[in-house]
Amino acid sequence: MTKKTMTLNLTDAEMAALEALSVEKDVSKTAILRQALRLYQVVSGRMQQGEKLFLEDVDSKDKKELVVL
């Protein structure tokens, strides 16, 4: 894959969250950010088509809408 490089400025809290996800998922910080972008693109595209994103409680089946920018 052809790649382009950019500098990313994160706060301490953002970097800590990124590092924690990187350890939890056993992938690099770059991989986490790229995965987040892929997810965000798909969700954003679906929402632009009028769909909504919900989180469902496995036991109670209660649904809460996840509001995305």
Place this chain on the structure above:
Amino acid sequence: MTRHKVTLRQEQSGRYVDAELIERIDAALAKRAEDAWQTYVATAKVEALAANRPFPVLEHTHWEWERKVSITERLLPYPTLGIECAGHVQGLMLLETDGHFGQLPTQSGSPLVYVNILATAPWNLPGVTDPPRYRGVGTVLLSAAASMSVELGFKGRLGLHSLPKSEEWYNRLGMTCLGSDPNKQGLKYYEMSPDQAQHLIR
């Protein structure tokens, strides 16, 4: 579309020839491939019938590449790859980079790249064309998928459901068969571990 140089084996001459691996194919290229492949199959069927030769049942002529590529070409989780050689599309592949996880005992729950569909041009299939024009199309595509899996941080892990006629080929590549999947019309599910991927990429 980004292009990289690869090589394929030209079966008739036995030589390796230059080809291009294309990242993120567009709908126009998919349509060109689909048109050429369908025309070739139709002609080859007529010729086989006229010569009283059996013609193999092809399992992947219904995949609607143009439609699928036009839906996914701007979506990051659905990368596509193609191979062009001698002005013709020799193979195509559609991948999914999210939502699929390892089922091998050693890779359980770890993310992998899923091969949604992979096809080589009909003139590269033994039985349709003898000898086939080019060998190695599927291997180059699958190797590129494994490389993509490494770059995404998935360590080369791949998963796919095989059509019956391709099972032997995936076995030869060293992928592990995890049995029939009732959720995919009983197709067998195959997985490639990081070690197996390294062997393929090398």
